[in-house]
Amino acid sequence: NRLDENLFSHVVPRRLTAEQTLDSVGQVLQTSAKFGGQPEGIRAVQLSGVRNGGNRYSRPENGDRFLMLFGKPSRLQTCECERTGETTLAQTMEMVSGELISDLLRGEQNTVAQAVSSDLSTDEFLNQLYWSALSRAPAAEELSAMRSYVEARPDRRGGLQDVAWAVLNSNEFLLRR
Numbered sequence: 001n002r003l004d005e006n007l008f009s010h011v012v013p014r015r016l017t018a019e020q021t022l023d024s025v026g027q028v029l030q031t032s033a034k035f036g037g038q039p040e041g042i043r044a045v046q047l048s049g050v051r052n053g054g055n056r057y058s059r060p061e062n063g064d065r066f067l068m069l070f071g072k073p074s075r076l077q078t079c080e081c082e083r084t085g086e087t088t089l090a091q092t093m094e095m096v097s098g099e100l101i102s103d104l105l106r107g108e109q110n111t112v113a114q115a116v117s118s119d120l121s122t123d124e125f126l127n128q129l130y131w132s133a134l135s136r137a138p139a140a141e142e143l144s145a146m147r148s149y150v151e152a153r154p155d156r157r158g159g160l161q162d163v164a165w166a167v168l169n170s171n172e173f174l175l176r177r
Contacts, residue, residue, distance in 0.1 A: 013175040015087060018070030019044035020176075022063065025101065025168055028133045029110040033063030033100060049073060062100040069094055095169050105161045112164055116157045122150050125160060133167045 001009040016024065022044040026032045032041050036059070050060075050067045060068075070091055071084035095101060107113060111132075115125040126146055130138040138146070146163050153159035167173060 013171075015085070016174060016176055017083075018067045018072040019047070021070060021174065022066055022100075024133075024173070025104060028129070028168065028173075029104050029107065029112070029164065030114070031104050031107045031110040033066065033104065034061040035063040036061045044072070047072075062103060066094065066098070066100045095174070101165070101168070105165055112157060112160045115160055122147050122156075122160075126163065129164060129167055133173050134170075 001007075004010070005012050015021075022033055026043070032043070034040070035042060035044075035047060038047065044063065044067060047067075050064055050072050069088075071086070073083050104110065105112065111125075111128070114120075115128075120128075123143065126138055126143055130136060130142075146166075150156065150159035150163060153162075
């Protein structure tokens with residue numbers, strides 16, 4: 001039944017939608033993306049469609065560009081047929097080195113900044129990160145490797161950002177199983 005996708009004999013991994021991906025990243029980092037013409041702190045699932053700002057001549061914000069890139073429709077039609085579900089190299093590049101993910105990771109009020117400004121140990125941060133992103137504790141090997149990486153970096157904040165980036169780009173985070 002390895003090839004069966006119709007009779008629910010096993011779980012078929014599926015990519016999260018654009019809104020789910022962006023809101024999940026925001027929830028893990030405890031920050032939110034900005035959307036044109038929308039109040040601060042609004043979630044992507046609350047938007048009816050992708051807008052390009054307050055009026056048609058305004059520049060779209062990072063959140064709007066992310067949603068468009070990942071296939072959220074602008075809701076010109078009333079059906080979901082506008083939504084694109086294909087994966088592209090541009091989506092991969094956005095997750096790996098995109099402006100929005102970088103901005104959210106460098107934010108002054110996110111979980112990384114809070115961990116650096118508090119007395120939270122690296123292990124405690126990693127446990128919190130794994131539980132919020134993957135709903136599980138890190139395995140002993142993962143914890144050891146990430147702790148070693150963070151402690152080897154001269155800049156603790158940069159090391160924690162790198163670890164958070166790696167977890168956010170993992171298949172375990174990006175795919176619904």
